Amino acid sequence: MSTTSRLARDPEKEARILMAALTEFSEHGYRKTHVEEIADQAEVSKGLVFKYYQSKENLYLTTLKSATQKFMAIADYNIWQDSEDLVAMVVNATRYKISLQLKFPREFKLLLNAFVQGSQLPKAIGDYVNTTFISNTDLQKKMLTPVLQRSKLKPGVSIDDVYEMIRWIENGYYGRIQEYLGTHPEITSIEDMNEIIEQLTKYFEIFEHGFMASN
Amino acid sequence: MSTTSRLARDPEKEARILMAALTEFSEHGYRKTHVEEIADQAEVSKGLVFKYYQSKENLYLTTLKSATQKFMAIADYNIWQDSEDLVAMVVNATRYKISLQLKFPREFKLLLNAFVQGSQLPKAIGDYVNTTFISNTDLQKKMLTPVLQRSKLKPGVSIDDVYEMIRWIENGYYGRIQEYLGTHPEITSIEDMNEIIEQLTKYFEIFEHGFMASN
Amino acid sequence: MSTTSRLARDPEKEARILMAALTEFSEHGYRKTHVEEIADQAEVSKGLVFKYYQSKENLYLTTLKSATQKFMAIADYNIWQDSEDLVAMVVNATRYKISLQLKFPREFKLLLNAFVQGSQLPKAIGDYVNTTFISNTDLQKKMLTPVLQRSKLKPGVSIDDVYEMIRWIENGYYGRIQEYLGTHPEITSIEDMNEIIEQLTKYFEIFEHGFMASN
Amino acid sequence: MSTTSRLARDPEKEARILMAALTEFSEHGYRKTHVEEIADQAEVSKGLVFKYYQSKENLYLTTLKSATQKFMAIADYNIWQDSEDLVAMVVNATRYKISLQLKFPREFKLLLNAFVQGSQLPKAIGDYVNTTFISNTDLQKKMLTPVLQRSKLKPGVSIDDVYEMIRWIENGYYGRIQEYLGTHPEITSIEDMNEIIEQLTKYFEIFEHGFMASN
DNA sequence: AATGAATGAGGGTTCATTCAT
DNA sequence: AATGAATGAACCCTCATTCAT
Structure with a gap:
């Protein structure tokens, strides 16, 4: 009788599966990802994947939730929260967002993909996506x-x-940064992005x- | 001896198939759309769909091209080209874009979807999408x-x-309009959108x- | 009210269909030949092919019979019947056979193919083939x-x-000739074959x- | 940790599938054989057949190779190689060939069929057939x-x-034997054929x- | 607990045959 | 009589899911 859990899942395998799922789903999207490929990459059997996650759909959902969690958990809003002025704040926020993307490229791609696929995904997933991806802007607003x-x-002019x-x-501007990242796949550190992010300042000043010309 | 057609396709059925394909593809995306469903909806046989369009992939491509055509053919850039000032111009352009979306909601969704699916689609389609969907911003710039x-x-400040x-x-702002449209599916005419579009003026003035406060 | 026939078939179209069927069936065999291709080649509609011949199977059968007829009708056994001695007779018979093959290459190939496909063909055809392709040897024997x-x-030694x-x-020896024909597709006249056919004489003399060495 | 197999196919099912494929392909040829029928006969699912053999074409190729192997593996040329004189040698060779055919009637039919179908088969198969089925006569010659x-x-007279x-x-003579076998399907052992094979002696003596009559 | 062999519903595609015009 | 557009049964193949070991 184990002290840990009724289902006695091997946490390492669980993690490997989730990792592989993340890789595959973010790379190929939901439909073109095959459970077998995930199992192979996680070095477990297909059967175990289903025992742990019941269905491809649920595995995707779990991967999605896990990716969301990872962002939530790590998100350190203080970093930009106590910026002095508005411009600095937004620039910091953007820098922070990009740094997350660079740190968790697959999670990022996965969530983006899920968001974008929208209704083409199984209903349950679409529902989850729709209910989750809102709160973000609220936070920033606050x-x-x-x-x-x-x-x-x-x-x-209202707030x-x-x-x-x-x-x-x-x-x-974020779109412009994405373009830049797309054409410079060698970039993996936020330092390499600092310059381009700083330029955002200019645009906010214009804004x-x-x-x-004020006449 | 007919001077018109060599392939002798029934234009009505052709239209019905294309229409059904448009509906289905725009609704469910490429992978989740089934040729049989298209055939059923067009009230023709599966075989006829293949006779007319050879393959699912090609049917999708054709639907895509047809949607593009529809926009191209109708696009009357003069409508906003001779706006007096910048704000009026952009507002008119937006109004025009929305009116197109209201007139051709499925075409709109289809193209958006195709654009967004990108690499998850069969290669030939991805290629077509990539080569076609660029010119648009250039035009507006001009x-x-x-x-x-x-x-x-x-x-x-540069141009x-x-x-x-x-x-x-x-x-x-366009995104805000989309949201509004999403929550008001009953809207089908551009008139119903005039008010919200006019508000764009305000934002451009702020810009x-x-x-x-200029001190 | 026509005086010719109840079904009022156009003999020219009939002939064209049969010709096209011969070409196609002899080239591609039964399964890989498509009725549409035959109709196109005969410059008639697919529907007419079915009206005249009811089914692909029956068309094949008819083509087969027609090819057989063509050989029968033309076969002039006298040509070699009154050869002086055995060797001359067999050589003449062979020459004659080759000349027929050169004159009617498609008929020849068709019958060969049908014979060889045997049981893979629809039952009715297999039956026909089996009952028809025997009498030939009997004749030669006589x-x-x-x-x-x-x-x-x-x-x-009996007769x-x-x-x-x-x-x-x-x-x-016939097989050897076939090989030769296969590697020399430019040959279309029996004259070009005379030399190789004459060599059969040698083999019969040995026989x-x-x-x-007689001791 | 097994040292044996990486693909972990059930050898019994594998054998059953190959057996069923052999039966079906030899009976109906490539085109008229349906994968589902093979699966049913092997008492496995359609899916398994494809997992093991990827495609109908490849299954056919494998069946072909397996049949070839079976003949190669068993072929004991010594049996007739050390016959005393020419006649004995050819008679033994013939007897041997017939015995193989009696032992492996379906393999025999399959290979014959493949050879004969030639160009009607998918290209890859045709190629295999053409490259494999030559060496035989060379051997006998040697x-x-x-x-x-x-x-x-x-x-x-040259050698x-x-x-x-x-x-x-x-x-x-072999053709005559085939005829005999065709009309006596009950024959399954080479002993039943001995008498007819012996008669070949007579023909070689004539030859x-x-x-x-020598003068 | 873990495996991966086995399943079979489902989807795209072909082509002989029919039938309205 | 003639057409050829339209049909749909049949076939190959994929992959999520199950289950015996």
């Missing part, structure tokens, strides 16, 4: 708000407006004061 | 440039910078002059 | 017999024995008197 | 040559001539000395 409250906004536009610019 | 050249920009940021804001 | 009766045979062995040698 | 060299031949004619007669 952190930006105090800084924005300290700022003096133009009349007729929400600014917050939203910040996100748009952030996302837009703060407008692009039109 | 149209915006003259207007921007007429504008007086802040020192240190390209502004152009890029316009796109970011446009896209960001032009900055959100910070 | 013609050789009188000549053999005039010959003085070794004691213990049937000799007749049979003649066939074996003929067939064996007549044995190969062992 | 064995006959020393015996023929010891014989005194008539002037103008090759004699060798070739021997083959013709052997083949011819040695000719059938014409």
Whole structure:
């Protein structure tokens, strides 16, 4: 009688399976990933994969949750939370996001993929994705708000407006960074990205004061 | 001796198949769509689908091309090309884009999906998608440039910078519109969207002059 | 009301179909030949092929019978019937056979193929083949017999024995000729074959008197 | 840790599948044989057949190779190699061939069929057949040559001539044996064939000395 | 607990045959 | 009479899932 668990799963195998699933699902997506390949890569049998995770669908879900967890667990919002001004904050947030992507490229790709596949995935997965991937922006909003409250906004401009536009610019620039990463696969450390991330500052400055020559 | 067709396909059935394919592919994506389902929905036999389109892959490609055509054929860039100022232009462009999406929601979803699936699709399709879906941003750039050249920009701000940021804001706001459409599936006419689109004006005005109270 | 036939078949189309069937069946065999290809080649519709011949199977059978007929009709046994001696007779018979093959290569190939496919063909066809392809040897036997009766045979050697062995040698040599034809596809006239056919004489002479030095 | 197999196929099922494939392919040929039928007959699932043999084509190829092997492995050329004289040698060779056919009737039929189908088969198979089925006659030639060299031949008769004619007669007689076997399906042992095979002697004697009364 | 051989439903594709025009 | 578009049974093959060992 083991003291640990009723099911007596081997935690190492469990981890290997999840790792392999992460690799495969993030690489090939849900449909083109084969359970056998995962089992092989984890150096366990196909049977064990099913014993531990019941179905391909559930394994995917678990991998998804595990990837989410990994981000949640590690996320250290303080890093950018106590930035002095708005621009620094957003730049730090972006830097932080990129660093996570560089540290966990497969988790990142997996979640992105899941998000994007949306309804093509089995219903249960689609549901999970939809309920999970929202909270993120809320968080960011919460952190930006105090800084924005300290700022003096133009009349007729609400905090929400600014917050939203910040996100748009952030996302837009983020896309540019992705492009850069895509064409420079050799980059694995956030240091290599510092320069490009700093340039985001410029765009926020434009945003703060407008692009039109103030007459 | 007919002067018209060599392949003697029934145009109605052809249309029904393409229509069904559009519906199914846009709804379920490539892998989860079954040729039989398309045939059933088009009220023709599976065999006919293959006679007309040879393979599932080619049917998808054809559906894709047809959707692209539909957009191309209808695209009337003049509608927003001769807008007076930048804001009006971008608002008009957005309105136009939304109107297309409302007119051809499945085509829209199909192309979006194809773009997003990327490498999970059969190679031939991925190739087509990659070679086709680029030109779009170039066009928009070309149209915006003259207007921007007429504008007086802040020192240190380049036309390209502004152009890029316009796109970011446009896209960001576009995302908000999508959300709205998603939660209001009853909307089918661009008129119902006018109000929300007009609000884009506000954001561009903020962008032009900055959100910070100019001291 | 036509005076010709109840079914009012167009004899030209009928002939074209049969011709095309001959070409296709002899080239690709029964299974790999497609009715559509035959119809196209005959410049008629697939439907007409079925109206005239009911089924692919029956069309094959008809083609087979027609090929047989063609050989029968043309076969002029007199050509070699009145050869002077045995050797001349067999050589003439062989030459004649080769000339037929050169004149009707597709018919020849078709019948050979049908014979060889045997039980892989639909039952009705197999049955036909089996019942038809026997009579041939009987005929040859009838013609050789009188000549053999005039010959003085070794004691213990029956006419049937000799007749049979003649066939074996003929067939064996025939195989050699086939090989030659296979490697010289440019040959289309019997004249080009005369030399090689003449060499059969040598073998029959060996056969007549044995190969062992007579003590 | 097993030292034996990496692929862990059940040898009994493997054998049953190969056996069923042999039966079906030899009976119906390549095209008319259905994988499902083979699976049923082997009392395994369709899936297993594909796991073991990947494709119908490869299964056929394997069956072909296995049949070839079976003949090769068992072929004991000594049996007739050290026959005293030419006649004995050829008779023994024939007897041996017939005994193989009686022992492995399906293998025999399969190989014959494959040889005969030739170009109607998928290319890979045709290629295999063509490269494999040649060496046989060469072997026989090598064995006959020393015996023929010891014989005194008539002037103008070469060893090759004699060798070739021997083959013709052997083949011819072999055809007669086939006919006999075809009409006597109850025969399963070489003993039942001894008498008919012995008669080949007579024909070779005729061949040695000719059938014409020597003057 | 762990294995991986075995299963079989399901999907794409072919082609002889039918039938409305 | 003639067409050829339309049909659908039949076939090969894949892969998630099961289960005996």
